[in-house]
Amino acid sequence: DAGITQSPRHKVTETGTPVTLRCHQTENHRYMYWYRQDPGHGLRLIHYSYGVKDTDKGEVSDGYSVSRSKTEDFLLTLESATSSQTSVYFCAISESYEQFFGPGTRLTVL
């Protein structure tokens, strides 16, 4: 299994609070991704990174920001969480074409 961890694995928070999710890899892969999974939508890309300090938006980036200060860590921040951001968040990594996924973080915004 690819060495990908996500923290926290579960989080319940209130509307309006900031939330940061962390993705950590031990594979030294160049690319890292954040997806969200919602019923009826499959997985949708939020943001991705193609190197340290190099990030770009995905399909559903509104309300999210990311940072990558080290190769191994990719942070996803919800500046002010909303109920529509209740979802399961997956991190993925890749070096070429194949993507490998972390275990996911279940976030509930009340």
Place this chain on the structure above:
Amino acid sequence: GIQVEQSPPDLILQEGANSTLRCNFSDSVNNLQWFHQNPWGQLINLFYIPSGTKQNGRLSATTVATERYSLLYISSSQTTDSGVYFCAVEQGGANNLFFGTGTRLTVIP
């Protein structure tokens, strides 16, 4: 953006049966992957297959890029095959995958 359609949306099989899952996509792609999401939510990479045929044990996949579809074959299904199977494709750069909505497979003992 590119459209990815998977069929059937749901499939129930008796253990030991074979099945074929289909993925249609609306434009040419650079990358196509099949994933299995197990009942615990873990996404497992099954195949990277932008074209051609690959086999891994009881699973095989075929992508006909010129006709914009891919097939995932599961033979002699087992209860551990249950879960959701996703097809995902990428068109441009940076390997940004677009996922279908999946096929939910239930294998009954």
